[in-house]
Amino acid sequence: MVKQILQMKNFDQKIITNSYKETEELGKLLSQSFKAGDVVCLYGELGSGKTTFTKGVARGLGVKNRIISPTFILMRRYSLNAKDQRLTPIDSVSKIKNLYHIDLYRLESQDIKGLDLEEIMQDKSGVVLIEWPEKIKDFLPGKRWEISFKILDENLRKILIEKL
Ligand SMILES: Nc1ncnc2c1ncn2[C@@H]1O[C@H](COP(=O)(O)OP(=O)(O)OP(=O)(O)O)[C@@H](O)[C@H]1O
Ligand SMILES: [Mg+2]
Numbered sequence: 001m002v003k004q005i006l007q008m009k010n011f012d013q014k015i016i017t018n019s020y021k022e023t024e025e026l027g028k029l030l031s032q033s034f035k036a037g038d039v040v041c042l043y044g045e046l047g048s049g050k051t052t053f054t055k056g057v058a059r060g061l062g063v064k065n066r067i068i069s070p071t072f073i074l075m076r077r078y079s080l081n082a083k084d085q086r087l088t089p090i091d092s093v094s095k096i097k098n099l100y101h102i103d104l105y106r107l108e109s110q111d112i113k114g115l116d117l118e119e120i121m122q123d124k125s126g127v128v129l130i131e132w133p134e135k136i137k138d139f140l141p142g143k144r145w146e147i148s149f150k151i152l153d154e155n156l157r158k159i160l161i162e163k164l
Contacts, residue, residue, distance in 0.1 A: 026053060047151065100128040103130075
């Protein structure tokens with residue numbers, strides 16, 4: 001289901017997922033459209049699926065480590081081996097060397113400097129996924145992905161994908 005929609009190559013769209021597995025699958029599939037240097041903003045209330053989606057992205061990019069929510073440390077970096085990226089032999093994906101997973105839920109404004117966020121977002125070989133990006137809205141690059149998660153029901157999520 002998810003796959004068919006993404007094959008339309010029209011990124012501005014709404015998708016309904018019926019389980020956490022489908023949201024992971026969406027992340028895995030969409031990861032193949034991410035390019036080194038991309039910033040991906042993940043909006044949505046607590047428990048709406050942002051970390052679940054990130055797990056799928058990590059899987060799709062070839063991250064072997066378990067993805068744990070970076071809530072208390074705000075940021076985790078996973079480095080990627082080209083040899084692990086064999087989901088599809090897409091050149092653009094093999095140029096991605098780092099995946100950054102940032103969760104700003106607990107960010108206090110005075111902590112922003114300590115995170116080197118601007119440096120991370122300028123890593124041209126990285127893909128940066130940010131939960132609670134509204135906390136740093138003035139620092140976000142104009143060119144970015146915006147993915148919004150909405151809880152419809154216990155297992156139902158509405159996910160809106162936009163590419164700015
Ligand atoms: N369709 C679905 N997509 C994603 N998660 C789902 C879905 N249905 C149920 N869930 C459940 O909802 C929860 C989503 O949690 P997740 O950690 O991904 O949320 P989050 O948006 O990252 O929240 P937080 O802001 O607290 O970090 C999980 O327990 C997952 O199993
Ligand atoms: Mg989360």
